[in-house]
Amino acid sequence: MRVTMSRFSSLYHDTIVPELMKKFGYKTVMQVPRITKITLNMGVGEAVNDKKNIEFAVGDMTKIAGQKPLVTRTRKAIANFKIRENMPIGCMVTLRGERMYDFLDRFVHNALPRVRDFRGVPNKGFDGVGNYNLGVPDVSIFTEIDLEKIKYPLGLNLTMVTSAKTDADAKELLTMLEIPFAR
Numbered sequence: 001m002r003v004t005m006s007r008f009s010s011l012y013h014d015t016i017v018p019e020l021m022k023k024f025g026y027k028t029v030m031q032v033p034r035i036t037k038i039t040l041n042m043g044v045g046e047a048v049n050d051k052k053n054i055e056f057a058v059g060d061m062t063k064i065a066g067q068k069p070l071v072t073r074t075r076k077a078i079a080n081f082k083i084r085e086n087m088p089i090g091c092m093v094t095l096r097g098e099r100m101y102d103f104l105d106r107f108v109h110n111a112l113p114r115v116r117d118f119r120g121v122p123n124k125g126f127d128g129v130g131n132y133n134l135g136v137p138d139v140s141i142f143t144e145i146d147l148e149k150i151k152y153p154l155g156l157n158l159t160m161v162t163s164a165k166t167d168a169d170a171k172e173l174l175t176m177l178e179i180p181f182a183r
Contacts, residue, residue, distance in 0.1 A: 005098070005101075006098050006101040006102045006105060007101075007105055008101040008102075008104050008105045008177060009098060009101040011177070012034065012101070012177065015176075016032075016173070016176045016177065017029060017032050019176065020032045020033065020172070020173065020176070023172070024169065033130065033162050033163050033164035033165075033169050033170060033172075033173045034162065034163050034173070035100065035104070035160055035161070035162050035173070035177075036096070036161050036162065036163055037094055037095060037096045037100060037161045038094070038095045038096075038100045038103060038104065038158065038159065038160050038161070039092065039093070039094050039095075039158075039159040039161070040061065040064065040065055040069070040092060040093050040094075040095070040156060040157070040158055040159075041072075041090065041091075041092040041156070041157040041158075041159070042057050042060075042061055042069075042090055042091050042092070042139075042154060042155070042156050042157070043089065043090040043155070043157075044057045044088075044089060044090050044091070044154070045089070051088070053151070053152075054071060054088045054089075054090075054091070056149075056151065057090070057091055057154055058071060058091050060139055060145055060150075060154060061091050061093060061156075063142075063144040063145060064103075064139065064142050064144055064145070064156075065093045065095060065099075065103060066095075066099055066102065066103065067093055067095065067099060068093075069091040069092055069093040070091060070092055070093065071088045071090075071091050072088070072089060072090040072091060072092055073086050073087060073088055073089060074086065074087045074089050104160075104177065106142075106143075107142075107158075108177070108178050108179055108180075109178075110142070110143050111136075111141045111142050111143070112141070112180065114141040114143075115141055118180075119182050120180045120181050120182030120183065121134055121179060121180060121181055121182065122134075122181075122182055123171075123181055123182060126167040126170060126171065127167075128167060129165070129166075129167075130162045130163070130164030130165060130166060130167060130169060130170035131159065131160065131161050131162060131170070132159070132160045132162070132170060132171075132174060133157065133158070133159050133160075134157075134158045134159075134160075135155065135156070135157055135158075136155060136156040136157075136158060137153070137155050138153045138154070138155065139153075139154045139155070139156050140153070160174065162174075
């Protein structure tokens with residue numbers, strides 16, 4: 001089986017690594033920050049009333065990520081929210097390797113340009129240790145989703161975990177990976 005590198009993977013290895021080594025003075029390739037994983041998380045509060053909603057969310061997440069998500073369940077019962085213990089309430093998927101780079105390529109070049117009045121992703125999503133969080137209010141921006149089959153708008157949380165030590169290093173890495181930050 002032959003493994004082909006995605007466009008973002010080859011961009012990272014061929015272009016970004018040498019530029020970051022020169023810019024920040026890293027001695028080895030292993031010091032250069034990289035994206036280790038991307039986690040997609042979708043909370044489905046409407047699953048409390050109708051169990052079919054979680055199936056629709058799992059189907060949409062499978063189309064978006066290219067891999068079947070894990071259904072997340074409640075840990076304890078909360079009467080005010082009509083939630084019982086071990087009830088399905090959302091789904092999540094962790095992408096690594098080539099699937100991660102493929103998703104990032106589709107997200108940057110296909111999904112983000114479809115956002116209405118898009119002015120860039122916010123700068124305030126960094127957590128202080130080099131990871132970036134982004135909320136997508138509606139998954140209909142992804143081209144894989146059939147707009148006629150959407151019953152209600154689903155949101156999505158996207159977390160990019162990097163090996164960068166600081167937010168500045170992580171922002172430089174993500175900027176070189178063509179993620180458009182707001183000015």
